[in-house]
Amino acid sequence: MVPVSALLLLATALCCSAANTSSNATSPAAAVTAADACSQLQSSLGTSMVQTQSSGPEYSIGANFAWSTFNDEENFQPTCIVFPNSTQDVQTAMKVIFQNGADYAVQAGGHSGMTGWNTVENGVLISFINMNSTSYDAECNTITLEPGIHWGDASSILQQYGVSPVGGRIATVGTGLLLGGGISYLSPAQGYAADNYVSLDVVLVNGTLVTATVDNEYSDLFKALKGGGNRFGIVTKYVVRAVDTGTEDEKRWFGGLFVYPNSSSEALLAALAHFIHDTIDPNAVLATTIRTTWEGDSSTEIELDAILVYNGTEAAFNQSFAEFLSIPFTSAAPQPLSYLDLLEAVTFPDGLGTLFAASALSGVPVNASIEQYLETYRLYNNFTENFASSTDIAFTLLDFSPVPQTQIQAGYEKGTNPIVPPLGSGGYHEILFQVTYLANVTQPPDNVEQGRQFWIDSAPSTPGLPFFLNEADANQQVLATYSGYDFLKEVYAKYDPTRFNVEHTQGPLGL
Ligand SMILES: Cc1cc2nc3c(=O)[nH]c(=O)nc-3n(C[C@H](O)[C@H](O)[C@H](O)COP(=O)(O)OP(=O)(O)OC[C@H]3O[C@@H](n4cnc5c(N)ncnc54)[C@H](O)[C@@H]3O)c2cc1C
Ligand SMILES: *[C@@H]1O[C@H](CO)[C@@H](O)[C@H](O)[C@H]1NC(C)=O
Ligand SMILES: *[C@@H]1O[C@H](CO)[C@@H](O)[C@H](O)[C@H]1NC(C)=O
Ligand SMILES: *[C@@H]1O[C@H](CO)[C@@H](O)[C@H](O)[C@H]1NC(C)=O
Numbered sequence: 441m442v443p444v445s446a447l448l449l450l451a452t453a454l455c456c457s458a459a460n461t462s463s464n465a466t467s468p469a470a471a472v473t474a475a476d477a478c479s480q481l482q483s484s485l486g487t488s489m490v491q492t493q494s495s496g497p498e499y500s501i502g503a504n505f506a507w508s509t510f511n512d513e514e515n516f517q518p519t520c521i522v523f524p525n526s527t528q529d530v531q532t533a534m535k536v537i538f539q540n541g542a543d544y545a546v547q548a549g550g551h552s553g554m555t556g557w558n559t560v561e562n563g564v565l566i567s568f569i570n571m572n573s574t575s576y577d578a579e580c581n582t583i584t585l586e587p588g589i590h591w592g593d594a595s596s597i598l599q600q601y602g603v604s605p606v607g608g609r610i611a612t613v614g615t616g617l618l619l620g621g622g623i624s625y626l627s628p629a630q631g632y633a634a635d636n637y638v639s640l641d642v643v644l645v646n647g648t649l650v651t652a653t654v655d656n657e658y659s660d661l662f663k664a665l666k667g668g669g670n671r672f673g674i675v676t677k678y679v680v681r682a683v684d685t686g687t688e689d690e691k692r693w694f695g696g697l698f699v700y701p702n703s704s705s706e707a708l709l710a711a712l713a714h715f716i717h718d719t720i721d722p723n724a725v726l727a728t729t730i731r732t733t734w735e736g737d738s739s740t741e742i743e744l745d746a747i748l749v750y751n752g753t754e755a756a757f758n759q760s761f762a763e764f765l766s767i768p769f770t771s772a773a774p775q776p777l778s779y780l781d782l783l784e785a786v787t788f789p790d791g792l793g794t795l796f797a798a799s800a801l802s803g804v805p806v807n808a809s810i811e812q813y814l815e816t817y818r819l820y821n822n823f824t825e826n827f828a829s830s831t832d833i834a835f836t837l838l839d840f841s842p843v844p845q846t847q848i849q850a851g852y853e854k855g856t857n858p859i860v861p862p863l864g865s866g867g868y869h870e871i872l873f874q875v876t877y878l879a880n881v882t883q884p885p886d887n888v889e890q891g892r893q894f895w896i897d898s899a900p901s902t903p904g905l906p907f908f909l910n911e912a913d914a915n916q917q918v919l920a921t922y923s924g925y926d927f928l929k930e931v932y933a934k935y936d937p938t939r940f941n942v943e944h945t946q947g948p949l950g951l
């Protein structure tokens with residue numbers, strides 16, 4: 441097994457508009473509308489499936505399931521929570537929500553870093569806790585996922601068949617990852633996670649169910665759901681390609697976690713730029729996280745964690761990662777790994793409030809881009825030194841997720857997605873700046889928000905590259921960075937002509 445000491449995260453940034461991070465204030469009219477919708481839902485679906493704060497034992501489980509505590513019951517109290525058992529239940533819920541004009545939200549694995557996206561005040565929350573099955577169809581070589589499953593559970597159930605979906609790098613994350621594209625350890629070979637869709641059952645905003653595939657009449661919706669987030673409908677079933685990842689005892693990957701000291705930071709950042717510029721081998725997989733932790737007194741500790749793995753032999757690993765291996769590191773124990781070992785290599789604490797922000801950097805031209813990687817880190821250090829303090833913050837991260845040219849190409853080959861730039865423009869890193877607050881902090885303090893905003897406004901990003909929706913700030917105009925932005929606007933207007941979703945739920949800006 442890989443050492444489990446590290447916190448690692450994977451994410452990105454954008455140039456971002458000035459937006460408003462405060463969650464919606466309570467509106468008396470919305471409260472009445474939601475209460476009407478909830479009592480109708482209790483009549484049609486029953487009081488065990490539709491629970492209010494006073495009525496049901498699962499309400500508080502649903503209201504406190506979110507990973508970021510900024511989304512828990514202390515901050516958001518949905519008027520009721522619907523726990524559907526089937527697609528039909530979701531259709532019933534959306535019809536009632538739509539007809540009443542109620543606010544609503546959807547929660548799957550709960551790992552959104554956006555405050556207010558997976559929960560709602562004065563509205564209906566649809567929680568997928570009870571729809572969490574997975575299965576493998578050997579004949580079609582496909583995997584079916586219900587939205588409530590988590591990637592580690594899916595991969596451990598499916599490992600007996602030697603297959604896995606292209607999903608998250610951390611076991612506890614959920615299927616909402618797919619709707620933001622999704623970056624996996626399998627992505628260099630297979631594309632963004634969403635590039636591996638086969639078919640999607642989608643409940644449109646008015647409750648109508650459609651099944652979308654790459655070549656049926658809903659192919660536009662199918663493509664929009666590869667990155668458009670929660671705006672296009674509620675996916676109640678994902679059928680995705682199965683990838684041959686091997687069983688537990690077939691340890692096909694070699695590598696693990698390399699921990700570097702801060703004195704290696706400049707060399708490591710240069711190695712990241714070289715990697716994304718030069719690497720064309722989809723078997724070489726990299727994920728890098730710089731972590732700053734506050735000690736009890738206001739001193740900080742910086743650690744640089746790189747997951748370096750190769751689908752193949754130790755000799756090929758040594759060759760692919762030669763530059764990384766030449767940089768002085770503090771600890772490493774590279775070894776043969778199964779796919780599930782990879783998902784368990786890193787764990788993340790929960791029970792803390794967290795915010796994300798994104799940028800994106802290419803590796804072209806290589807020397808100029810190294811300067812931008814260094815500048816990104818300099819701005820990060822300016823934040824940790826001047827805005828953050830041990831009375832507010834548990835830790836911060838600067839995280840680099842490579843999107844190599846082979847990943848972009850795989851997306852084109854599998855039917856294209858709305859995210860990626862044209863083929864031939866080179867690979868890039870999606871960059872995440874994450875701030876995780878102490879457990880007693882329920883609202884991010886203004887001065888810290890100002891420092892975070894300064895990073896968002898100042899961090900360099902390569903023009904033309906997409907930001908990563910899964911790891912951005914709620915106010916960043918992520919969809920506007922996509923090559924398929926105009927396409928998304930057209931598809932949204934077609935499937936939600938009254939703009940109900942944009943007006944009644946939080947999600948990506950720009951539609
Ligand atoms: C510790 C950690 C590790 C991560 N690692 C990765 C990683 O390796 N790769 C990566 O790509 N991302 C990663 N992420 C980001 C992650 O993909 C996003 O946070 C993603 O939104 C989480 O999905 P979820 O189902 O867990 O979250 P949720 O908060 O439940 O959902 C996220 C969003 O999608 C919407 N949504 C969810 N399900 C549906 C549905 N069925 N229909 C319509 N809308 C829906 C929700 O309303 C919400 O807006 C990580 C995040 C964390 C916190
Ligand atoms: C943000 O929204 C809140 C509540 O809707 C409002 O009071 C506040 O003025 C807004 N702030 C900005 C900067 O627009
Ligand atoms: C929904 O499924 C859960 C879990 O399987 C079960 O406990 C519950 O009784 C079901 N609810 C309804 C209303 O069918
Ligand atoms: C589904 O959720 C239930 C209740 O939380 C849990 O016991 C079960 O293990 C989950 N199943 C899967 C496949 O994750």
Ligand SMILES: *[C@@H]1O[C@H](CO)[C@@H](O)[C@H](O)[C@H]1NC(C)=O
Binds near residue numbers: 629684752
């Ligand atoms: C690992 O590499 C082998 C040989 O190049 C390839 O056939 C296989 O598909 C790869 N597996 C994954 C999961 O990428």
Ligand SMILES: *[C@@H]1O[C@H](CO)[C@@H](O)[C@H](O)[C@H]1NC(C)=O
Binds near residue numbers: 702742821
């Ligand atoms: C970490 O390294 C960077 C770049 O060399 C430097 O600017 C910064 O001061 C260092 N931080 C600490 C705490 O040593």
Ligand SMILES: *[C@@H]1O[C@H](CO)[C@@H](O)[C@H](O)[C@H]1NC(C)=O
Binds near residue numbers: 754755758765
């Ligand atoms: C890989 O490199 C390590 C040292 O970095 C060395 O100990 C090991 O023998 C090398 N393995 C192979 C197969 O070359």
Ligand SMILES: *[C@@H]1O[C@H](CO)[C@@H](O)[C@H](O)[C@H]1NC(C)=O
Binds near residue numbers: 807
């Ligand atoms: C990039 O920088 C390296 C090291 O400073 C230098 O050797 C190389 O010539 C530069 N390459 C270009 C294209 O400028």
Ligand SMILES: *[C@@H]1O[C@H](CO)[C@@H](O)[C@H](O)[C@H]1NC(C)=O
Binds near residue numbers: 830880
């Ligand atoms: C949170 O706890 C820290 C001590 O751990 C304290 O300094 C700080 O003031 C507390 N913050 C809030 C908002 O209560």
Ligand SMILES: *[C@@H]1O[C@H](CO)[C@@H](O)[C@H](O)[C@H]1NC(C)=O
Binds near residue numbers: 819822826890894
């Ligand atoms: C550090 O951040 C502050 C706060 O926004 C900003 O005013 C200052 O210019 C930054 N310093 C540098 C060197 O980037």
Ligand SMILES: *[C@@H]1O[C@H](CO)[C@@H](O)[C@H](O)[C@H]1NC(C)=O
Binds near residue numbers: 648935937
């Ligand atoms: C629901 O919306 C879709 C897309 O706008 C539309 O085609 C369909 O007719 C609507 N269904 C109902 C029952 O209104």
Ligand SMILES: *[C@@H]1O[C@H](CO)[C@@H](O)[C@H](O)[C@H]1NC(C)=O
Binds near residue numbers: 464543945
């Ligand atoms: C949030 O507030 C805005 C402006 O008041 C409103 O248009 C929107 O419907 C509200 N959304 C939610 C989910 O409460």
